Amino acid sequence: MSNDITIALAGNPNAGKTTLFNALTGSRQHVGNYPGVTVETKEGFYAKDGRRCRLVDLPGIYSLSPYSEEEVVARDYLVNERPGVIINIVDASNLERNLYLSCQFMEMGVPMVIALNMVDVAKKRGIVIDHERLSELIGQPVCPIVARSGQGIEQLMATAMAHAMEHGKWRPAKISYGDDLDAVMIDLTKIIEDKHFLTKDYPARWTALKYLEKDDRHLSIGDAADVEVSRQLVEKVEEVAKHLEQTMGTEPDAMIADHRYGFIKSIAKQNVVQRSVDQDRLYTSDRIDRVLTNRFAGPLIMLLILWGLYDFTFTYSALPVAWGEAFFSWLGNLAELYVPDGYFKSMLISGVIDGIGGVLGFVPIIMFMFFGIALLEDSGYLARVAFMMDRIFRIFGLHGSSVMAYIISGGIAGGCAVPGVMATRTLRSPKERMATMLTVPFMNCGAKLPVLALLVGAFFTKNQARYMFLFTLLAWLTALVAAKILRMTVLRGEPTPFVLELPPYRFPTFQGLLIHTWEKTWQYIKKAGTVILGISILLWAMMTFPVLPAGERQHFEEQRQQLMAQSAPALVAELQQEDALSPAALRLRQELLTLDGAEAEAGLRHSLAGRIGMGLEKLSWLPGFDWQTNIALVGGFAAKEVIISTLGTSYSLGAVDPEESDSLGAVLAKDPRWDRVKAMSVIIFVMFYAPCFVTVACIIKESGSWKWGVFSMAFNTSFAFLLSTLVYQLGSRLL
């Protein structure tokens, strides 16, 4: 199948590119990432009448400038992979703006077919486009289609395949950029052709144009190929730039953009576009906007919608999550019964089954959340959220779209940072996106809540609800301030231009929503899953090895035997039965359990995690943590709710169920080493220290670099340590 034609799909965001791709390929598609970048490209196949072609969905872009990853990916793809033809999808009701990108493809010279999409919507708006006339004027085939219904797409594909067969060679279109620049273009092109400068990969005219635009990326490619020629071209460009500045007060790149639009407008005027209705009349979409972005109603409705999304995600995913938990605990019990005792069993249950259970436990949440986000994104509402929230989030160096990620992570207490980190994908500006991704773990996710509830319940018995609310506010404040700190230090830089399109409201297609949801969920399972399983086994090993020396275990066993020997044989026999124990037998069982607890504590203390916990006391006296707390916090890296069970073990209670932690709360409340100041210090630390490793794995995957994962652990832990120390040291002096 190596002679399959490759067709690339390109176009503006919101022009219906994904809908067309889904309509063409159905479920026969897969997502791929380019090495080193986080931008996705999707591939699929389209077959008709025995002919097959490979379709590549390029990221949605407005231009071929070098400023965003998406644009660079699209550009590099066209140059390096040389698709047979590109289908440039153009929104018919927004023709002029969409043709700007088409114009740049024409300058590049790549064979192209224009898919004039949403001709039905345009018609309803009173816009009729003469596609034959348009095709004649721009010299490229134009096919009217309606991607949602599939209308016209067979004709489109037939045209595209035929076009790919006929036109193998790239033929850059000559668009005029005004007399001054046209003259220089001729000079530059001549130099480039004479010296064969980059001509193997790029048409000479395209290189000339990129030099005129001072396109950094192309300039550095040029420098690498031949510094001499590159310098010669730059000198020529500087000459004309100076001349333009003096005579017109403008720059070549602005001039070029103006002329591209001039070219497009001149085409549109030549009987291509006919508007039968007054252009200023309000479209349905504008009428919706009058309410949804209204000064007063807008923010209220937004709060309701975001709360609805949150409620939808966490309420409806609760049942499948519970099924998953039930299944994995059943599997654990099965292993408990049938696998022979030993390290393998312990690893199977605590490392593998709990680990996979942990990974899959997030799946329903991620599915529901992405379904909700896809709904908001595809309908066009998400852009309005960014529009309304931008003023506030900009203060902290973020972007209006950041709000979604924060809310999902626990901005309304009880979210989860894993889907939160994944939700940052809706942000297109890289620095704002990183700052959001690194600070969403500060929110109070569902796993931190039981820990907070335990400590608040034990030490701040009055006003529990008020304290919980306070912690939610504190999380917001801290996350935003931390984002600001990051944007002033490691992520320093000018805000990315906000220039954002507010697309018309549309009903999302069900197929699109399902494909989107499934894609993201599968990516999570595949990419995060493997890392998480590995770390889960590692953490199990840390808390198990080295095991207690044989002598000490012997000692516990002897105590156990001694206890049994002292009791009447009838009483020991009675222990075998599950219920209806006599008081004496109950007492005996309790004593045995205490002994088990003491052995587990000794074992934990002896393990690597225990040694780390005790070693950390050298530092952790500052925020007031004892070694038991330290181990629990180390364990909390696996998942924050593990803090409770580990704290239970280290206080000799045996593993404590996070849902029923009253006994642990009572023990802590009575323990002389604990008081309200220490409890507050621990709460603060738990809220802000290293995210759980599932989140870290997601950060690594989403940022495309493990460095950010390490950074988030180090940054958050130091930040939390500082805050807790402050709380503890000040608190114990003042109170």
Add this chain to the structure above:
Amino acid sequence: MARILLRKMAKNQTGTIAAVKVGGELGQRIRDMGLVPGTDISIQGRAPLNDPVALRVMGGTLSLRNNEADFIEVEVDDE
């Protein structure tokens, strides 16, 4: 006719872009979206905190932050 900054335009006011006085990435983004001299625009509305501003350009709606709109000069009819 008067030339004013885009920021100063009132809701529903229309005008024609006269100049975009910024280069680099921001300039490029502004131009990519169709905000070039000669383009007709009208102010669609503003966000609840008065910033960003939403405008209608060639059949689509765009939003810009006020400090970005400051680089754009618009010819408007005198009131």
